[in-house]
Amino acid sequence: MDANSEVDLSQLDPVLDRYRDGGRTSLLPALHEAQRIYGYLPDPVLTAIGQALRVPLADIHGVVEFYTMFYDRLTGERIVRICTDPACALAGGEQVLEAACRHAGNIRPGETSPDGAVTVERATCIGLCDQAPAALVNEQAFAGLTPDDVEALLAGQGNAPEVRITGEPRVLSRRVGKISPTDLEAHRTGGAFEGLKHALTGMTPEEVIEEVKRSGLVGRGGAAFPTGLKWQFTRGAEGQPKYVVCNADESEPGTFKDRVLMEGDPFRVLEGMTICGYAIGSSKGYLFIRGEYPHAAAVLEEAVAAARQANLLGENILGTDFSFEIEIRRGAGAYICGEETALFEAIEGKRGYPRLKPPFPTTHGLFNRPTVINNVETLASVPDILTNGAEWFQQWGTEHSTGLKLFCVSGHVGQPSLVEAPFGITLRELIERYCGGFDGTPQAVLMGGAAGAFLTPDQFDTPLTFEDLRPLGASIGSGAIMVFNESVDLREVLRTLGHFFAHESCGKCYPCQLGTQRQMEILDRVAEGQAQAGDIERLTLIGQTMTDASICGLGQTAGMAVMSALRLWPDLFAPNGKGSA
Amino acid sequence: MPDETQTITLTIDGQEIHVPPGTTILEAAEQNGITIPHVCYHEALTPPAVCRVCVVEVEGARVLQAACVAECAPDMVVHTHSERVETSRRTILEMLSSAVTLDEAPELQQLLEEYQADTSRFSGGKRREFELLDDNPFYVRDYSQCIMCWRCVEICADDGQYAFALNFGGRGFQSHIATFRDYPLPDTTCVFCGQCVNVCPTGALKPKIEWGLEQGLGPEEIRQLTRRGKKRKKGNGRE
Ligand SMILES: Cc1cc2nc3c(=O)[nH]c(=O)nc-3n(C[C@H](O)[C@H](O)[C@H](O)COP(=O)(O)O)c2cc1C
Ligand code: SF4
Ligand code: SF4
Ligand code: FES
Ligand code: FES
Numbered sequence: 163m164d165a166n167s168e169v170d171l172s173q174l175d176p177v178l179d180r181y182r183d184g185g186r187t188s189l190l191p192a193l194h195e196a197q198r199i200y201g202y203l204p205d206p207v208l209t210a211i212g213q214a215l216r217v218p219l220a221d222i223h224g225v226v227e228f229y230t231m232f233y234d235r236l237t238g239e240r241i242v243r244i245c246t247d248p249a250c251a252l253a254g255g256e257q258v259l260e261a262a263c264r265h266a267g268n269i270r271p272g273e274t275s276p277d278g279a280v281t282v283e284r285a286t287c288i289g290l291c292d293q294a295p296a297a298l299v300n301e302q303a304f305a306g307l308t309p310d311d312v313e314a315l316l317a318g319q320g321n322a323p324e325v326r327i328t329g330e331p332r333v334l335s336r337r338v339g340k341i342s343p344t345d346l347e348a349h350r351t352g353g354a355f356e357g358l359k360h361a362l363t364g365m366t367p368e369e370v371i372e373e374v375k376r377s378g379l380v381g382r383g384g385a386a387f388p389t390g391l392k393w394q395f396t397r398g399a400e401g402q403p404k405y406v407v408c409n410a411d412e413s414e415p416g417t418f419k420d421r422v423l424m425e426g427d428p429f430r431v432l433e434g435m436t437i438c439g440y441a442i443g444s445s446k447g448y449l450f451i452r453g454e455y456p457h458a459a460a461v462l463e464e465a466v467a468a469a470r471q472a473n474l475l476g477e478n479i480l481g482t483d484f485s486f487e488i489e490i491r492r493g494a495g496a497y498i499c500g501e502e503t504a505l506f507e508a509i510e511g512k513r514g515y516p517r518l519k520p521p522f523p524t525t526h527g528l529f530n531r532p533t534v535i536n537n538v539e540t541l542a543s544v545p546d547i548l549t550n551g552a553e554w555f556q557q558w559g560t561e562h563s564t565g566l567k568l569f570c571v572s573g574h575v576g577q578p579s580l581v582e583a584p585f586g587i588t589l590r591e592l593i594e595r596y597c598g599g600f601d602g603t604p605q606a607v608l609m610g611g612a613a614g615a616f617l618t619p620d621q622f623d624t625p626l627t628f629e630d631l632r633p634l635g636a637s638i639g640s641g642a643i644m645v646f647n648e649s650v651d652l653r654e655v656l657r658t659l660g661h662f663f664a665h666e667s668c669g670k671c672y673p674c675q676l677g678t679q680r681q682m683e684i685l686d687r688v689a690e691g692q693a694q695a696g697d698i699e700r701l702t703l704i705g706q707t708m709t710d711a712s713i714c715g716l717g718q719t720a721g722m723a724v725m726s727a728l729r730l731w732p733d734l735f736a737p738n739g740k741g742s743a
Numbered sequence: 744m745p746d747e748t749q750t751i752t753l754t755i756d757g758q759e760i761h762v763p764p765g766t767t768i769l770e771a772a773e774q775n776g777i778t779i780p781h782v783c784y785h786e787a788l789t790p791p792a793v794c795r796v797c798v799v800e801v802e803g804a805r806v807l808q809a810a811c812v813a814e815c816a817p818d819m820v821v822h823t824h825s826e827r828v829e830t831s832r833r834t835i836l837e838m839l840s841s842a843v844t845l846d847e848a849p850e851l852q853q854l855l856e857e858y859q860a861d862t863s864r865f866s867g868g869k870r871r872e873f874e875l876l877d878d879n880p881f882y883v884r885d886y887s888q889c890i891m892c893w894r895c896v897e898i899c900a901d902d903g904q905y906a907f908a909l910n911f912g913g914r915g916f917q918s919h920i921a922t923f924r925d926y927p928l929p930d931t932t933c934v935f936c937g938q939c940v941n942v943c944p945t946g947a948l949k950p951k952i953e954w955g956l957e958q959g960l961g962p963e964e965i966r967q968l969t970r971r972g973k974k975r976k977k978g979n980g981r982e
Pocket of ligand 3: 888889890891892893894895896920939942943944945947948
């Protein structure tokens with residue numbers, strides 16, 4: 163690359179000085195900052211970073227290649243990432259992308275305009291599914307786009323997203339949108355840090371864990387593991403230091419709850435992490451947030467600073483002998499980094515390859531130390547439980563699905579939005595009461611995001627609980643609910659999902675590395691009406707093999723939606739199959 | 744005989760087996776004459792457990808387990824050749840053969856045959872194709888034959904040479920073995936120990952002499968090929 167000879171490395175010195183002592187764990191932060199300086203990552207810059215952080219150059223190459231937001235060549239001044247995942251595709255995302263490419267000088271997605279002003283990319287879900295179609299221009303998000311908006315969009319202008327929350331009761335989300343996000347005083351008046359105060363001044367760590375256990379709170383990140391039990395295992399594990407990790411990688415298509423929480427009430431998340439630190443005996447927390455959430459990351463940084471100022475983080479919190487620090491880490495474009503062990507690898511400065519389990523994070527987590535990793539919503543649910551007690555939390559939901567839940571409703575409903583409601587509400591109630599009802603005649607709902615399964619209208623009266631969905635082969639997953647009316651050709655939806663998984667497979671294990679590619683190719687031809695004899699069998703074999711033999715949850719669920727569609731609508735996949743529309 | 748309290752008893756394919764704690768299912772099976780196929784596993788290296796050809800069914804487990812890393816546990820009941828297991832193995836092999844040239848990988852050829860893999864089932868899709876890399880006097884690299892078993896990367900790094908010349912590029916189906924910015928090997932930290940060539944189970948890594956002979960070259964021509972100090976221009980090959 164010719165530009166390499168002109169790279170002025172002196173600009174990098176302050177960055178290297180800051181990160182040198184951190185070693186490899188500082189790799190992603192250093193790459194982010196270097197890219198901010200140079201616009202991309204030239205070879206001499208990578209070499210200098212490798213030397214400073216003592217990371218082999220081949221490994222640096224591996225890392226840069228893994229994360230889609232790191233660039234090895236100059237991009238346009240503005241990078242325009244336009245979402246074409248299901249919710250956005252339904253609302254015309256493809257047309258917006260097409261118009262943007264045309265307007266940028268007839269380029270293709272992934273290319274830079276001839277004048278070097280913009281790079282236009284096709285993006286996977288950026289967590290604005292309720293205001294589709296959405297796009298990210300550098301660090302700024304835009305929503306509700308139409309092809310007519312692209313001229314402004316390419317110039318970095320357009321409709322900013324709004325906060326849309328409904329439901330009742332509004333407990334977890336009660337401060338969101340009502341209080342200026344980083345106004346600590348106002349948040350404290352609204353009850354922030356009461357739970358922490360309760361824990362630190364009136365409860366032993368064991369009592370905190372007991373209260374969380376009794377509440378019945380289970381993880382909101384998808385796997386529904388009992389939170390208190392996870393904390394107990396980690397507290398009891400040998401080895402120091404211990405870590406608290408907040409999983410803010412939210413990248414499951416159709417999911418936007420964690421973004422709304424972090425942008426609107428960052429203190430609640432920090433409070434939950436701090437309580438967890440006290441409970442398990444940890445003094446260091448990391449919050450790992452996806453690279454596509456720059457606004458939420460900035461809000462959190464500001465909140466951490468404000469909390470530290472007020473002695474709600476740092477040494478001797480609230481005058482007790484408990485000390486806790488939180489560091490915000492930004493991802494760089496990789497859905498797989500939401501998988502807990504891949505996330506640890508990313509913080510450690512590596513490719514986001516999931517680890518083999520066992521051992522589990524509770525004993526061998528971040529830096530191989532005992533670690534609690536919890537979803538944003540899980541941690542945000544904790545403070546009120548300590549303030550009000552486990553019984554208070556159990557007043558909502560069912561025996562096995564206690565409390566309140568944030569549901570992310572997108573697609574063909576009157577008013578797509580985030581809904582806070584108790585577990586046990588039915589899908590129909592949720593949509594009719596809070597989302598303006600169905601838009602058109604509903605055909606199907608994709609429950610739990612790309613990794614989820616379809617429900618049909620006859621199942622819409624099922625209560626939304628872990629136990630009621632399981633027999634239907636579905637799950638709450640991340641809380642994503644995507645509604646498709648009868649105008650939708652579900653083969654197009656499946657094709658989008660197929661592309662998503664092929665793009666996001668980390669490539670570590672054969673079933674998923676190969677299976678996501680072959681699945682995508684077959685779904686492509688199915689969508690084009692070119693299905694071949696034997697494709698149903700091929701998809702079934704791929705789905706079974708990925709589910710059964712893959713290393714991690716990505717591969718294990720990459721065939722889920724397809725297999726549920728195969729069961730429900732086999733005709734869609736028949737050679738010369740007719741669309742469902 | 745190990746101490747009774749220290750012995751784990753389990754059942755593999757109906758056979759009662761006793762092993763010390765820490766024994767993997769693969770080791771336990773092999774010690775008792777039960778064959779479990781494996782591709783990425785190599786005795787001298789950290790098992791990457793990526794090929795999943797060694798999967799077995801453990802009763803009570805939600806998904807299949809990789810026998811090369813899963814440890815035996817008391818009263819475990821393992822099936823190494825159930826239908827579920829065979830379906831996964833066969834499908835993995837069929838997909839692999841549709842993506843990569845396996846002509847010079849005898850172990851894989853044998854497995855394809857043993858599992859009666861239909862190598863045409865997934866044909867017609869995208870293949871992983873790369874140009875042959877001939878950038879040093881010692882060996883050539885033909886990544887169109889690479890099955891991504893990780894052996895070369897591991898032995899080049901802390902499982903062997905500590906040279907750290909090799910790592911990965913891309914992800915998903917596009918994953919491949921790469922040097923820093925795809926530099927030619929002489930411009931990397933490669934010390935040409937040849938260990939990667941020794942552990943490679945396919946024709947992806949090949950000594951230059953062997954390759955020269957295959958190309959029908961004579962001794963003098965091969966000598967030319969393998970002469971030291973032949974460096975290529977630096978470039979990252981992707982433009
Ligand atoms: C491919 C994949 C992506 C995931 N993405 C996320 C995510 O973005 N956020 C999250 O909290 N959990 C995600 N998870 C689940 C995590 O691995 C883990 O179970 C979760 O963070 C635990 O927190 P919880 O117990 O509070 O739910 C993902 C799992 C997989 C397999
Ligand atoms: S299942 Fe997919 S994402 Fe998970 S380790 Fe295997 S290749 Fe990577
Ligand atoms: S080059 Fe050979 S050893 Fe290296 S990953 Fe490929 S097949 Fe395995
Ligand atoms: S933002 Fe487009 S699908 Fe989520
Ligand atoms: S031999 Fe066990 S996964 Fe490859």
